[in-house]
Amino acid sequence: MRPTSPFNVRFEAVMELENLRFGTELLKRGFAKMQKGGVIMDVTTPEQAAIAEEAGAVAVMALHAVPADIRKMGGVARMADPAVIEEIINAVTIPVMAKARIGHFVEAQILEALGVDMVDESEVLTPADTFHIEKTKFTIPFVCGARNLGEACRRIAEGAAMIRTKGEAGTGDVSQAVLHMRAIMSQIRALKGMDDVELAKVARDIGAKYELVAECARMQRLPVVNFAAGGVATPADAALMMLLGADGVFVGSGIFKSENPRAMAIAIVQAVHNYDNPQVLARVSKGLGAAMKGLDASTIPEGEILQSRGW
Amino acid sequence: MYKIGVIALQGDVSEHVDAMRRALGDKGIVVEVRKAGEIPECDGLVIPGGESTTISTQLEKGGMVGELKDFVSRGKPILATCAGLVLVSSTIEGDSRVKPLGLMDTTVDRNAFGSQKASFEADLAVEGFETPYRAVFIRAPVISDLGRAVQVLARVEDKIVAARQGNVLCLAFHPELTEDRRFHQMFMSELEA
Numbered sequence: 001m002r003p004t005s006p007f008n009v010r011f012e013a014v015m016e017l018e019n020l021r022f023g024t025e026l027l028k029r030g031f032a033k034m035q036k037g038g039v040i041m042d043v044t045t046p047e048q049a050a051i052a053e054e055a056g057a058v059a060v061m062a063l064h065a066v067p068a069d070i071r072k073m074g075g076v077a078r079m080a081d082p083a084v085i086e087e088i089i090n091a092v093t094i095p096v097m098a099k100a101r102i103g104h105f106v107e108a109q110i111l112e113a114l115g116v117d118m119v120d121e122s123e124v125l126t127p128a129d130t131f132h133i134e135k136t137k138f139t140i141p142f143v144c145g146a147r148n149l150g151e152a153c154r155r156i157a158e159g160a161a162m163i164r165t166k167g168e169a170g171t172g173d174v175s176q177a178v179l180h181m182r183a184i185m186s187q188i189r190a191l192k193g194m195d196d197v198e199l200a201k202v203a204r205d206i207g208a209k210y211e212l213v214a215e216c217a218r219m220q221r222l223p224v225v226n227f228a229a230g231g232v233a234t235p236a237d238a239a240l241m242m243l244l245g246a247d248g249v250f251v252g253s254g255i256f257k258s259e260n261p262r263a264m265a266i267a268i269v270q271a272v273h274n275y276d277n278p279q280v281l282a283r284v285s286k287g288l289g290a291a292m293k294g295l296d297a298s299t300i301p302e303g304e305i306l307q308s309r310g311w
Numbered sequence: 312m313y314k315i316g317v318i319a320l321q322g323d324v325s326e327h328v329d330a331m332r333r334a335l336g337d338k339g340i341v342v343e344v345r346k347a348g349e350i351p352e353c354d355g356l357v358i359p360g361g362e363s364t365t366i367s368t369q370l371e372k373g374g375m376v377g378e379l380k381d382f383v384s385r386g387k388p389i390l391a392t393c394a395g396l397v398l399v400s401s402t403i404e405g406d407s408r409v410k411p412l413g414l415m416d417t418t419v420d421r422n423a424f425g426s427q428k429a430s431f432e433a434d435l436a437v438e439g440f441e442t443p444y445r446a447v448f449i450r451a452p453v454i455s456d457l458g459r460a461v462q463v464l465a466r467v468e469d470k471i472v473a474a475r476q477g478n479v480l481c482l483a484f485h486p487e488l489t490e491d492r493r494f495h496q497m498f499m500s501e502l503e504a
Contacts, residue, residue, distance in 0.1 A: 020431040027430045030323075030449050030488050034360050034393070037321040054408065056369070058321060058362040093408075093421060094362055095450065117427035117450070140427050273320060273369055 023139030028161035031095075031118065031141050032225040035059060035162070035248055039238070039269050040227070042066050042252040045084070046091035052255070055265035059095040059117070061250065062088045067124050067170030068253035068292065071304065077125040079107040085114055097143070102310050103129025105137075112140050118162070119143070121155075123309035124169045124252075132310065135159030145229065147180045147307060149187035149216065150206030154311075156224055157209050163222055165246075166307040167230015170253050172294025174237040176307060177230045181244045184226065191217035221245075230307070233258070233291045235271030235284050242275035259289030313339030313502055316353035320345065320369035322361020322394060323487060330487040331357060334495035350378040355388045355502045358395030360449065360485055363421065366394055367409045376412060383414045388478045388501040390494070396481040397421055397452050404455060415476045416458030423453040423470060435484075437465045437473060440493055446472070446484035453483055 038058025043049045049060045064080040065073065079100055089096045095117035100107035107128075108119045119142045121133050135142040136159035145166035146152035152163045165184070167177030187206075191199065191213065199217055203210040215223045228241030229250035238249045249272055251265075258264040267284040274280035315335065317327045324343060331341045344350055356379075358366075370376050383389060391399045391414075399414040403421060411419070424430070427450055434443035444465070454471040457463070465473035472483040473494075478501055486494040 020433045022429070022431050024432055026447055026488060027427075027432065027449060030447055030485060031427050031430065033323040033326060033488070034362065034449060036323060036325075036361070037319075038362060038365055053364060056365045058365050089426075093405075094364060095427065112428060115426040115428060269365070269368075270372075 025161070028141035028159075029224055032143070032162035035095075035227070036225055037272065038248045039265075039272050040097065040248070040250045041255055041265060042250070043088060043256070044080075046087045048256055048261070049088045049091045049096075051262055052265055053092045053094050055262065056269040057094060057265065058248070059097055060088065060092060061120060061252075062096055062098045062116070063124075066253040066256055067306075068172070068257050068295075069170075070124060071170045071295075077101075079104070079111065079125070082110060082114055085111070085116065089115060099125055100133070101125040102127035103131050103133060105133045108133055108138065108142075112138055116140065120164075121160075123166055123306050127309050130311075132158050135161075143227070145307070145310065146184065148183045148206070149213075150208050151310070152184055152222055152226075153206070153208030153212040153216070156212055156222070160224065162225045162227065164227040164229040164250055165241075167228070167232070168297040168300070169230045169306050170295070171231050171297045171300070172233035172254060172257070172292040173297040174231045174233065174240065176297050177228050177232060177241060178244065180230070180307075181228055181241060181246060184222070185245045188216050188220060188222070192220065231297065232268075233294060235267045235281060235288075238268045238271045239275035239281055242272055248272065253292055257292035259291075263288050264291070313354045314352065315339060315341045315355045315357065315502075316344035316349060317341060317357045317359060318366070318370075318375075318395075319343035319359075320361075320373070321365045322359040323485070324359055326485075326487040327357050327359045327392075330492070331495065334492045334499065338499070345373075347374040347378060350375060350382055353382075353387070355498065356382060356390070358389065358391040358398055359487070360393035360395065363394040363397040363409045363452075367398060370398070370412075371410065376410075379412055380414065383477075383479060386478055388498055389414065389480070390498045391479065391481040392485055392487065393449065393451060393483060396454070396483050399479055399481055400454070402456075414479050415474070415481060416460055417454045417474065417476075417481070418456035419452050420455045421452045422450055423455070424448065424451055426450065433467060435465045435467070435472070437493075438463070439497075444491060444493060445489055446482075447488045448472070448484045451483040454481075
């Protein structure tokens with residue numbers, strides 16, 4: 001169809017499809033920026049996805065089992081069934097993300113082919129490689145976990161458009177997400193006022209590119225969006241992470257392992273929007289039923305710790 | 312001194328605040344608007360990009376819908392980008408949880424270009440601009456139908472991606488993510504009119 005506007009004369013010359021550019025860093029990082037101030041919820045069925053969307057989630061993360069169940073089941077955790085991912089994509093209008101194993105670039109290619117909006121290269125699944133995915137080669141953006149500034153910068157250098165704390169997924173224990181967010185923020189604060197030589201030494205010490213460390217020093221934040229994840233289970237947990245500097249929050253098992261998922265989902269969204277208002281936090285935290293039972297992260301045997309996956 | 316408010320419920324708020332500050336220079340200040348009562352104090356407003364379902368829910372819960380309608384009827388300018396373009400419309404195609412504000416006589420198709428894989432950058436010919444405008448489309452909506460009062464400013468093929476109706480300017484793309492300030496200047500000329 002030809003444009004019918006009186007102003008259309010010049011449009012036809014310019015807007016041919018070959019002039020469009022896809023998958024640029026600006027588009028990838030831009031997508032992540034649109035998630036800021038929001039809650040991204042783990043879902044395993046289209047019904048759960050609909051509940052998440054209705055509660056005000058900015059996106060959903062499609063996976064075959066929430067992290068708490070992955071822990072319980074043991075075995076190898078892989079990308080979710082493409083049929084389920086497709087059903088979830090069809091059930092909602094908000095963006096759909098999905099997890100691929102660390103280093104498993106073919107799972108990521110399949111997710112891209114399915115029309116997933118963002119891939120989470122996640123330590124919650126069983127790693128496939130000691131190397132992470134070369135993410136710059138993809139059209140869609142990636143989010144990756146990090147425990148400190150070095151990990152965050154390495155993932156960004158590989159092309160991650162968004163970082164999240166690793167925390168300790170599937171525990172409902174927020175302490176590890178707190179630890180990782182504090183580590184990243186305090187490492188960035190410590191860069192303030194350093195000269196080039198000092199920044200170069202930090203970059204060497206933490207195994208990061210100098211340019212990224214210098215950018216963090218200048219911006220006083222990561223150059224990409226930084227969310228909290230791994231153990232967020234209550235509205236108070238979500239608000240805590242926002243006050244520690246998170247741009248938004250991922251909630252994994254915290255919603256659909258709670259007694260009343262619908263109420264918990266709405267309450268956590270409200271908590272992220274009103275993180276600095278204790279009155280509102282008190283109101284939205286009332287009468288939610290039991291939060292997920294959870295697991296004290298300090299009691300987990302070493303072989304079952306997820307956050308040490310990746311480097 | 313003008314006071315410009317950026318609706319700060321969800322989305323790329325800080326990018327809009329920074330972009331508007333640079334555009335305004337010493338002509339005014341930019342504030343984040345998070346609750347009812349703050350909108351009437353502003354001279355101009357920005358509705359940022361983000362998830363329109365989420366922002367819509369928060370506008371309702373925060374009691375800000377009436378204030379926004381009142382703001383427009385008093386002739387004050389609004390710049391609405393991406394999710395903002397969806398929110399200011401009067402009708403949204405398909406089964407949608409977004410309640411449109413009805414600030415423009417437009418019908419919107421929310422994810423007209425598809426998923427993030429189809430997000431793109433393009434040089435856009437814009438009505439009134441001498442040279443092309445580099446536009447960033449992220450899961451962008453389009454205007455699929457419009458009333459007579461709406462002026463079309465730009466299209467991608469046959470899809471309308473920028474338009475204005477009186478004091479409301481809406482863009483399917485993100486002027487806050489690039490350095491070109493021509494749409495901000497358009498907004499400011501409405502502010503100063």
